[in-house]
Amino acid sequence: MSESDAPVLRAEGLVKTHHGEGAPAHAVRGVDLRVTRGEFVAITGPSGAGKSTLLHLLGGLQRPDAGGIRLDGECTDGWSEARWAVERRRRIGIVFQFFNLVSDLSVADNVELPALLAGMPPRKARTARAELLAELGLTGKERSMPGELSGGEQQRVALARALVNHPPLLLADEPAGSLDSKGTREVMRLLSRFHQRGQTILLVTHDARLASAADRVISFFDGRIADDAELDAGPPPRRAGTSGVLELRD
Numbered sequence: 358m359s360e361s362d363a364p365v366l367r368a369e370g371l372v373k374t375h376h377g378e379g380a381p382a383h384a385v386r387g388v389d390l391r392v393t394r395g396e397f398v399a400i401t402g403p404s405g406a407g408k409s410t411l412l413h414l415l416g417g418l419q420r421p422d423a424g425g426i427r428l429d430g431e432c433t434d435g436w437s438e439a440r441w442a443v444e445r446r447r448r449i450g451i452v453f454q455f456f457n458l459v460s461d462l463s464v465a466d467n468v469e470l471p472a473l474l475a476g477m478p479p480r481k482a483r484t485a486r487a488e489l490l491a492e493l494g495l496t497g498k499e500r501s502m503p504g505e506l507s508g509g510e511q512q513r514v515a516l517a518r519a520l521v522n523h524p525p526l527l528l529a530d531e532p533a534g535s536l537d538s539k540g541t542r543e544v545m546r547l548l549s550r551f552h553q554r555g556q557t558i559l560l561v562t563h564d565a566r567l568a569s570a571a572d573r574v575i576s577f578f579d580g581r582i583a584d585d586a587e588l589d590a591g592p593p594p595r596r597a598g599t600s601g602v603l604e605l606r607d
């Protein structure tokens with residue numbers, strides 16, 4: 358299988374136990390998962406089921422106790438923290454519930470930073486940033502600091518930051534978890550729109566309504582996949598970069 362035919366993400370036999378103050382938490386108890394190019398997969402399940410731990414493993418933010426992960430067919434076994442950091446910039450965009458923007462950098466700098474760190478020439482990074490912010494309805498906010506923005510706006514900046522390097526995979530961990538209903542609708546509409554353009558997305562949410570935006574829903578329970586179902590297919594995803602400007606209406 359050539360690398361381009363390989364699944365964007367493949368996990369086999371993933372296991373992760375957290376050792377905290379109390380009894381060990383068996384968060385992920387043996388997970389096999391394959392995500393193909395262009396899929397929008399939601400992982401849903403009750404609080405404490407292990408969804409965030411799984412997403413952290415898949416993004417290389419935590420190491421599994423057992424099992425392995427392949428990105429575009431490439432085995433990640435033995436990757437160091439530094440290697441994961443480099444590969445994440447190129448291959449995996451991540452958005453979190455609480456945005457995790459750099460509070461003392463402007464909106465523009467937050468979005469440009471990962472592009473510059475990935476080696477994009479400054480002029481190209483500025484153009485990429487401007488295009489994404491325009492698409493996300495944030496033109497005019499470039500000089501704002503994150504603390505001056507609403508939660509929904511901050512999450513849109515986080516989305517721009519996650520996508521500025523055109524990563525093959527977007528991981529989203531409860532991206533609407535701290536937003537009001539308007540912000541939630543915006544974020545979900547944007548995820549759907551990027552998916553329509555061909556973006557592969559893995560969304561973790563405890564909210565079954567949000568999961569229904571995906572075309573495949575995995576029910577996660579007690580550290581294991583309890584169900585894995587394709588939903589009715591919507592219009593086929595288009596190739597990346599072929600659609601027009603986003604509209605953000607209520």
Ligand SMILES: Nc1ncnc2c1ncn2[C@@H]1O[C@H](COP(=O)(O)OP(=O)(O)OP(=O)(O)O)[C@@H](O)[C@H]1O
Nearest residue numbers: 375376377382384403404405406407408409410563
């Ligand atoms: N860093 C940690 N140290 C110790 N235990 C942890 C740690 N992170 C998670 N856990 C435990 O692992 C289990 C799974 O947690 P996880 O956050 O992955 O679940 P979740 O499904 O994402 O939950 P939620 O929807 O509430 O975010 C829980 O019992 C949790 O308390």
